[in-house]
Structures are given as structure tokens and as C-alpha cells.
Amino acid sequence: MRQSQLFTKTQKFAPKDEQAKNAQLLIRAGYIHKEMAGAYSLLPLGQRSVEKIKQIVREEMNALGANELIMTGLQRRDLWDRTGRWDDDAVDVWFKSSLKNGREVGFGWSHEEPIGDMMQSHINSFRDLPVYVYQFQTKLRNELRAKSGIMRGREFVMKDMYSFSANAAQHDAFYNACIDAYKRVFDRLGIGEDTFVTFADGGAFTAFSHEFQTVCEAGEDVIYINRERGIAINEEVLTEETLTELNVTRDELEEVRTAETGNIFNFGTEKAESIGLSFTDENGKSIPVHMGSYGIGITRLLGVLVEKLADEEGIVLPENVAPYKVHLIDIEAADQAEDIYLALLEKGMDVMWDDRDLRPGAKFADSDLIGIPWRIVVSKRSLEAGGVEITSRRTKESEIVSKDDAISKMLAL
């Protein structure tokens, strides 16, 4: 990408009404545009980072044997009536509308009911099970408060996966495999150590569900953890009963503020019973399917990474999430820079070249704010010193290396 072709401009200040650090920085750096509270557009840089997070999640979900699909965002009222979740008293985040003929529709805040209903066309016998499907979907939720930037949007990107199993054993095997897959996702994003599989409210179907809670000052949750024993409990289920069940005492637990980055849920057979999703078992008997749902907040994750890694100068992102890996900056050395740019491009490297006619200070300030992990500066001075200057955005350490070494170093990332 030649930066002269990138339409977004960096901003000195974030909009006055924006309180969240993640959104302030992402707006200033040109990753997102704030449309209104809780609604942000993804601009080219933000879109690229979101796609990179999605790709990591996609690889891990595919490895579980899950199929990717995309459900429509428009939902029928009758599906949600079946499970008693159309009512605003049951679900307080609905956006609803109606068709010209008066028929009511909801905008998808989740897809358990529609996906369970759809599966009636595809699941008939025990031979059809298990089935795992997932999507990256733009969810719409009329959240009461939207003060956490992209960590709580009224529109946001979620990965939601659903499992359909023949029995509890089949369900549990996938549930546990999914916990491991989620751990790999968080490891790959560099927040594995800070993300805890947390006991949380299981709702009507099961004693507990599991949340993936990532330590983050800007998060809205509080959990209690014991790092050595790998125990984490959401404050909403921190009762004597839970402590006894997990064989831990209150003073062995440390309180931390977190953001829920993922969430997995066992519905047993109750969800399928109310939807009407059943299959014929080995004995020809019709029995309800075991269902589970598994979410990851894709755009929330970008917000969490920005909150956790940013420094005084701006955004810092991991190499596999940043919109580009290399930010090439030339100071009156366009020919030399173009050589490096083309060499990196040819090898498929994600590189952005700041080829704009700007003062060096302005280029560096933009580069710091945007937070691409590696910076290569080509200038008269660097060439005299023997080549180009490579700087890590995160550690700020830099070195002068030859042009060729710079290229091979970046390709080895």
C-alpha cells in the first residue's frame, strides 16, 4: 500500500464525546469512524486488522471441523416466540422492525433460534450428527450503555459457532475441544496468559457456562482468579456454594478487572426441544439434539488489544493483527524506498510505504499513532550510515542494517 493512496487522515484529537481509549486511538489513527455512540464504521486499516483476527479464529474453528456460513441478519418473530425470547422483557437488546405487510422482524443479536430451526432441514438421523457451524456476523444489539468504544458496540462483529450433537458425551467432547481451540486463539493473539477460562452463570440449562475473560482495565467485568490453580470465577457466581464446589477459599482469590472476549454455552437438549429440532436415533426413536453455542467478540478483541498495548505515542498491535507488518518511510530517498517496497511486495509482505511529500516529523508521528510493528526508515543519513534504520514499534529499539538485510529480516518475520 502506498500511503499516498490511503484516503484516511490521522487526527490530532478524538471526537469530544468519545470516552474510551480504544476508540479515541482507533479514530485518530484512521482505523474506524464514529457514526454515533456504539456504532463505528471500519475504515481500511481497521478492516484489515479485523480480517486478520477473523482469519486466526477461522483457522482454529476449521481445525475443529466446523463449517463456515453466514446467516441472514433479518429474523422471524415466530422462531423467538417458540423459546420465549421475542419479548423485550426476556431479551433487552432487541432492535425490531416490521415488513411492509406488517410482519414483525428482529435484527439478529444472536442466531441460536434461526440456526436451530434451519438445521431441521439438514439433521434427520444420528448419522447426520455431530454438526458444527460458525459465522462471522455483524450483530445488532440495542445496548443500554455504549461507553466502551468498540468493546461494546450496538453493532459489532462476532464469531458465533453452534454445535449439534447426538448425546451428552458427543457434546462434551466438542465443548472441551472448543475450550482448547479458544486457548489457541488467545495465545496466537498474544493474550493467552492474560485470558482466563471463567466459571460464569449457566442460565437455565446448566450449572455453569464458561467465559473467556481477558485482564483489561477498561473491561466491564470483575472476576476472581487463582493463577497457580488456574481457577477463575465471575463475580456474579462468587457464592459459598461455588467456592465449595471448586474447592477454593475466597482469600486464595485475587480480584481483577476483565473484558469478556469469548463465551461458551451448553444448552443441553432444552433449546432443541423448544425449537423442535430432533433426530432419529439408532433405535428409530425421535430425540432432541444437544446444542451448544460459542462466541468470540471479534471487534471487542481489537479494542482490548489496543487498550492493553497502546503507549503514549499511539496504537501498538501484534504483528498478526496490525493492518501491515512493515511501515516503510522514506525521507527524500524515494528510489531506494521503492526498491525495498517492491522487493517486499513481491514476496507477499504486508507493507505500507509512506511515499507522501511530508515533513519527517509528521511521518513519524503518524507511524507511531498507527502502530505498525516494524518501521524501516530510508534517508540520506541512514544510507550514509550503511543502509536503513529498522525500529520496533513496541520496544522502540532500532538498528542500522543494509537494504538487503532489512528485506530478509522482514521476510523472516
Ligand code: ATP
Ligand atoms: P456482555 O456480558 O459483555 O454483554 P454477552 O454475554 O452479552 O457479553 P454473548 O451474547 O455471549 O455476550 O456474545 C458473545 C461475545 O460477543 C461476547 O463474549 C463478547 O466478546 C462479544 N460481545 C457481546 N456484546 C458485545 C457488544 N455489545 N459489543 C462488542 N462485542 C460484544
Ligand code: MG
Ligand atoms: Mg450482553
